[in-house]
Amino acid sequence: MIEQILDAAELLFSQHGLYGVTLKDVAKHVGVHHTLINYYFDDKKALFDQVFARRAVVTSERRMRMLEEYEKASKGKPTVEGALRAFLDTDLDLYIEGGEGWRNYAALASQVANTPGWGAQMMDEHFDPVVLRLVGILKKALPDAAAEDIFWGYHFVTGALVLTLARTGRIDELSGGLCRSDDFVAVKERMSSFMAAGFMAICKQRMPAAH
Template sequence: MATDRTRAAILNAAEQLYAERGFSDVTLRDIVAAANVNLAAVNYHFGSKDELIAELFVTRSIATNRERLKELKAAEDEGRGRAPIEAVLRSLVGPTLRGCLGPDRERATAARFMIRASIEAVPPIRKIRNREISHLRRFAAAMGRSLPDVAEVDIYWGLHFALAMAHQTIRDGERLDKLSGGLCDLDDVDAVIARVVTAATLALTARRTGAAGAKAQRA
């Protein structure tokens, strides 16, 4: 119990490698080489490769959710229970976008690991991932409080689209950068968040009556 240094080294190396190259391309031998520990240490400390991944995912998942909920609570407290929809959306996509695109390298690794986890959906993660649904439900509820006139189905679509835009921006930002010839600035994280939040807000509010949608059709 004296030194958990080995454990920590494995966790750090694994997270970084998984974030960079994905789960299927990283072997235990890659991890132990990066962590400078013995091969058997992984099984000794974690039991198996899957349990290592699961522990990594659970830890990061809890941290991300806590950060989101903290921002959501702050926004709702400020508005005495009803936060502006933009604030709700920002608390949903902000932490991940800031984590992945921001300058803090340690946070970027953590955030990118979570993106990998949501993309590759390797077995040990798939089992745990259902909890995320209940987490997202709390945001759907908060969005419903912000927009009481919007139908429930539209709330879910808006939540889905917001996550889609944030997610894809992180995952395929490189393509957007190439496509636009560097015109789209991904380093200005706040501007990116604002774009995602604005786009999602428009999708949510325009659907309310259908009039805005029809207007857009004619434009």
């Protein structure tokens, strides 16, 4: 029953956000009385937090493992694109292979990531360790780059990822159907290469000139 409740809440939260859903809405979607939801969860925020944490731990642990494996395989010579692929492709694979539940979570995560205050705090709590591991590898790949440029680069990466996960449909309209916002395979083929080039551009332009 818990999984049914979490699945229903995930779908509803992904569509309407934290404040657009009530516990009664979740109960109705599951087909139970709302008192059953209250039995398992103290309030709506407690339900929301568990919905978010359920998949956050999966993607965070998978990406951490892939970053560790990549760093070991690179033998001290990581590349920007290699690090980004370990981080981005691993996450995108979940949305490609994981079915509609994971895609609902993707939309939900994009909302949380763009919410100041409590949303940013949730992202910090669940994802800071894996993000900082990525940043550490990027610093090894670009040892002469300014630290702020690497953090800005990550900022731009996560912005593009979050927009992609939101599946707004805007690129579908702009491209006349050539591109689809739910085509995570197409995104995976392009995003890491695109972002790696951006990292190199902003970092190299500020690196000290060689003598």
